Amino acid sequence: MLSRFLYNFISSxxxxxxxxIFQTIWLFIDDFAGKGLxxxxxxxxxxxxxxxxxxxxxxxTVLLAxxxxxGTFAENYEFAAMKASGISLQRSMLSLIIFMVLxxxxxxxxxxxxxxxxEQKIYNMRRNIAxxxxxxxxxxxxxxxxxxxxIKVDDKYGEKDRFLKxxxxxxxxxxxxxxxxxxxxxxxxxxxxxxxxxxxxxKDGHYYRDVETKDNExxxxxxxxxxxxxxxxxxxxxxxxxxxxxxxxxxNREKMKNVSRLxxxxxxxxxxxxxxxxxxxKNIVIRMGAFAPIQKVDSALAQKIxxxxxxTTSILTNTNASKPDSIEDKHIEFGNVVDLFEDWRKIQLxxxxxxxxxxxxxxxxxKKIEMDKRYEIHRRHIFSLHDKYALALSCIILFxxxxxxxxxxxxxxxxxxxxxxxxxxxxxxxxxxFAENYSYKGNIHPIIGAWLSSMIMLPLGxxxxxxxxxxxxxxxxxxxxxxxxxxxxRRNKKNTSL
Numbered sequence: 001m002l003s004r005f006l007y008n009f010i011s012s013x014x015x016x017x018x019x020x021i022f023q024t025i026w027l028f029i030d031d032f033a034g035k036g037l038x039x040x041x042x043x044x045x046x047x048x049x050x051x052x053x054x055x056x057x058x059x060x061t062v063l064l065a066x067x068x069x070x071g072t073f074a075e076n077y078e079f080a081a082m083k084a085s086g087i088s089l090q091r092s093m094l095s096l097i098i099f100m101v102l103x104x105x106x107x108x109x110x111x112x113x114x115x116x117x118x119e120q121k122i123y124n125m126r127r128n129i130a131x132x133x134x135x136x137x138x139x140x141x142x143x144x145x146x147x148x149x150x151i152k153v154d155d156k157y158g159e160k161d162r163f164l165k166x167x168x169x170x171x172x173x174x175x176x177x178x179x180x181x182x183x184x185x186x187x188x189x190x191x192x193x194x195x196x197x198x199x200x201x202x203k204d205g206h207y208y209r210d211v212e213t214k215d216n217e218x219x220x221x222x223x224x225x226x227x228x229x230x231x232x233x234x235x236x237x238x239x240x241x242x243x244x245x246x247x248x249x250x251x252n253r254e255k256m257k258n259v260s261r262l263x264x265x266x267x268x269x270x271x272x273x274x275x276x277x278x279x280x281x282k283n284i285v286i287r288m289g290a291f292a293p294i295q296k297v298d299s300a301l302a303q304k305i306x307x308x309x310x311x312t313t314s315i316l317t318n319t320n321a322s323k324p325d326s327i328e329d330k331h332i333e334f335g336n337v338v339d340l341f342e343d344w345r346k347i348q349l350x351x352x353x354x355x356x357x358x359x360x361x362x363x364x365x366x367k368k369i370e371m372d373k374r375y376e377i378h379r380r381h382i383f384s385l386h387d388k389y390a391l392a393l394s395c396i397i398l399f400x401x402x403x404x405x406x407x408x409x410x411x412x413x414x415x416x417x418x419x420x421x422x423x424x425x426x427x428x429x430x431x432x433x434f435a436e437n438y439s440y441k442g443n444i445h446p447i448i449g450a451w452l453s454s455m456i457m458l459p460l461g462x463x464x465x466x467x468x469x470x471x472x473x474x475x476x477x478x479x480x481x482x483x484x485x486x487x488x489x490r491r492n493k494k495n496t497s498l
Contacts, residue, residue, distance in 0.1 A: 001069065002095045009065040016061055020053045021046060045125055051110070051118035055391060058107060059428065062100070062395045064421040066402030067409075071417050074410035090469065093403060100399045108392035112258045120256040143170070150178070153187070162189045167202060181208040184232065200234040207232065254377075254384040262385045269378045273371065280367050287360060379446045383439050386450035394454045398428070400461035404468030428453045
């Protein structure tokens, strides 16, 4: 059984890897075609992509190989012969269970060491290709993020795609807000091997820019600035043009880290987030003027004030005692402190308070956007850490889903087992994708997001294993119909007796 499973496992892995590689070629063909890149560089890129594809291929391979193996055994009545000889399903699966545990350990090592290295190679290679070939970073028909701006062109032509047609540029501020829009009919990328500057020359276009002002009245009068131009030049600074495309300069993304580095960076990111929030909170409290610290008063000065207050109180007491009883005591009423000022001063105070509150809200909103990004980075690290363990365990879980399922459907070959395996894998895969996106945004906890697909498949594997061990089908429709039939027969007897 182990040899047959290994044969199905290896053949399925090769076929599925071949399919996924072709899918990857179609995804990245626009980034490399016509860019003047060496075929060796393109081949290395797809070679580095293979470990990342293994993360998707391996669970599907385990599921398909287990269904094929056990489906063939059940179809040829080999399980019936084993049971007749006193060999149970669990005993026949013992060697495969040991193999799957070893495969889970190898998978974890692969996810912890090989996949991070390949992700680092892929990211840096794409980044370096975009630097050497600036036009490669600009895609036709869609907005592309490039050097702090978003650029969209309808067409690229000429040598190395240096000429652009119908250019739209959205320039971004430090807070990632689109404040400037530039439209031009034609554009050209001019670069030199001796210069670190790429010049983008735009021709026959328009320039729009939002006017930033603190006065709302001025904002209504002059909301934006607009101008037309025949030629507009923009300088874009890039690193050296002649460089090794396989140079690795970025290694701080979560998918490029192993378990030990993820644990270390998670703690440092969490501490940094707490420190930034604490410092910002103190700054806001100080700007609000709330909880101002009470200054310490000199004890000698306090004693003198106390003695003077005592003397003044005794004088007032004697004075009040000499007054006739007909004179009523007067009470001091306290009102709003703003009423103490003149009207023009009141307006000035209210305007200052309004501006202070507006500035505080703007600062808080900007800090909220910054902290959301930092919290998302922290959640990504947590998800990446648990995803490595979940990938290793998912291979074992999907084996216990596929093996009893193959014994239940009793069908070998590529037809029905392939369809069932793909359907189950699609459920597993899309659950993982949705959980990953939701966990990145903070809608669910990253730990739950990493384990969600495995947690859903685990009860299914237990249920199918129990059904296959008891030699039952996937669902006992016959027993259900029998129960319904007995129920209606009892009701008919009751109605007849009445």
